[in-house]
Amino acid sequence: MNLKVKVNFSVLKETKWYEYGTRFLIGGGITAFAGIVAKKFGPTVGGLFLAFPAIFPASATLIENHEKEKKEKAFVDPGFRGQTAVALDAIGATMGALGLIVFAALTWLLLPAHETWAVLLGSTIAWFVVSVVIWRFAA
């Protein structure tokens, strides 16, 4: 199991402009949708959509396409490489989702009595730390 985390900026060149645009519109669309639902049905229903898997389908499709393109460029049959990459991305998302539960719970409990910026920053850090710790120990 590879535990070394690397940053590779050359991947950004593989992503086409419309793929960035699609993600922007999906993310913005879901944020707007969550706001409209909260206005119409109240914050208890609208709040559910703050953890809607907004970007995951677009990102997973992107990963699958890039894996296929990479193999086809090398004249290698991609086989199920795309699906395996998506499965790995999904299992990472399960760990991120556990961190997201902690983010939501901390925000719910701390927001009424503390500064907004401090609560959201602290909850985001907690999301990251919890997700990474679970990822590290699951490995």
Next chain:
Amino acid sequence: MLGEILIRVAVGGAMVSGFALLGDVIKPKRFAGLFGAAPSVALASLLLAVKTQGRIYAAIEARSMVAGAIAFFVYAYSVYWVSIRYKTTALVATLSHIAIWVVVAFVIWLACLKG
């Protein structure tokens, strides 16, 4: 109303794109997958909710978000399972399982949060 929607699209789009970019450049894939469940929509929505409705309103949204996040966990695991077991394409696996997210989120909402 339209102005508020446009602000939500801009702020939400920027947050989601930022976290998605992080997920793109980081390896290995399993670690990058963490960013698929980043609180991007939540940060944008909660910031705007605090500004327009106040902190108590935003805290109520965050309480419901716990249910949404549990549903996200079930959703992501089911996508992992079908991708490994049936080798379905990413689009089919991720979009068809949105129904699982909806069911789990609303069952928790009905059981614990309604009223």
